[in-house]
Structures are given as C-alpha cells and as structure tokens.
Amino acid sequence: MHILETERLLLREFVPEDVDALALVLSDPDAMRYYPAVLNRAGVAAWIERNRRRYADAGHGLWAMVLKSSGEVIGDCGLTRQCVDGTEEVEIGYHVRRDLWGHGYAPEAACASQGYGFRQLGAARLISLIRPENLASRRVAEKTGLSLWKQVIWRDLPHCVYAIRKT
Ligand SMILES: CC(C)(COP(=O)(O)OP(=O)(O)OC[C@H]1O[C@@H](n2cnc3c(N)ncnc32)[C@H](O)[C@@H]1OP(=O)(O)O)[C@@H](O)C(=O)NCCC(=O)NCCS
Secondary structure, rough: OOOEOOEEEEEEOOOOOHHHHHHHHOOOOOOOOOOOOOOHHHHHHHHHHHHHHHHHOOOOOOOEEEEEEOOOOEEEEEEEEEOOOOEEEEEEEEOOOOHOOOOOOOHEEEHHHHHHHHHHHOEEEEEEEEEOOOOOHHHHHHHHOOEEEEEEEEEEEEEEEEEEOOO
C-alpha cells in the first residue's frame, strides 16, 4: 500500500521481506554513526516489526522509501510518536542508504511526511530529534522548514529538537 508519492519516491508500509534492503542502511556503521549501535539482521527484522505494530496501533510509522526508477527500498522516512520533556510529539525520521546520500531524497520524503503529519494526522507541530553532531540531518531539517527549538537529553544523549508548527 502506497502512503505517499513524490517526484522520485514512494513511501509504503514495510513488509518483513524488506529486511535485506533495509539492512544495507541500518547495519551500515556510517549511516548509524549517531546511534548507540548498528543493527544486525535480527535487529532489522525487529525494527520492521516494531513499525508494523505502529501502523496497526497508530496508523503510521516509519515507512519504506522506494526509488520509483528502480523499485528498490533505499531507506525509510515517516512519522513516529515520541515523548519529549513529558509531552507527546510527532517526529519526522529518515535514513538513506549511504551510496545515495546527497541527492535530496531525505528532504523530498520528509516534506511529503510533513504534509501527512499536518493534514492527515492533524498535528499542530512536528519535530525531529537530532544528535547535535549530525550536521547532515540538521541540514535536512532546515531544508524542510524546521528550525532549532531546544536542546534536550533524550534516551540519555544530548539531542537538538527541530520543530515546525502548522501554519
Ligand atoms: C541525514 C540523511 C538522511 C540525509 O539524506 P540525504 O538524502 O543525503 O539528504 P540531502 O541530499 O539533502 O543531504 C543533506 C546533507 O547531507 C550532507 N551530505 C550530502 N552528501 C553527503 C555525502 N556523500 N556524505 C556525507 N554527507 C553528505 C550535506 O551536509 C547535505 O546538506 P547540503 O545539501 O546543504 O549540502 C543521510 O545522511 C543519512 O541517512 N544519514 C544517516 C542516518 C541519520 O543520521 N538519520 C537522521 C537521524 S536524526
């Protein structure tokens, strides 16, 4: 099921068969540099299951980012609920396979997810939680209209909270 379509990408729900394509992203030490650990294959399968539970429970989660020209899954992007400073926020998240960085795929998918968050979910605000050192991700947030709101400790690590309000 396609959730969103952009010029070059489709976002759809992950299925268990996506594990190998997603492992090329979430098992890559460069892509996971700002995370506590890379995921092994079982970890990627569990990650997909976690998002499938989110689709069932909340109607959304991190979706598979599919390159229309080849049909390949090249990453993920979507919306998850996160508790930040005691408030539930809707977060835009994204990961792209390393050999495809720099083509603007993350901002393209993030913009579409932003539209979904404001229109379909009716969120008043969308955020991204980003490690301060993750300059590439901070650029994606800026390019998609978010601005630095505050810094917090989240899951024991310093994070910048980028935010955009519904206009
Ligand atoms: C952050 C990320 C999703 C950006 O995806 P993308 O599709 O490459 O996004 P863009 O093409 O718009 O590039 C964004 C920035 O990445 C940096 N960048 C681009 N190409 C790069 C490359 N080959 N190597 C390293 N950084 C690069 C640049 O700073 C760029 O900003 P600019 O356009 O102002 O120059 C991607 O780098 C990634 O998957 N990182 C690992 C996962 C991650 O950190 N996710 C976010 C967690 S908060």
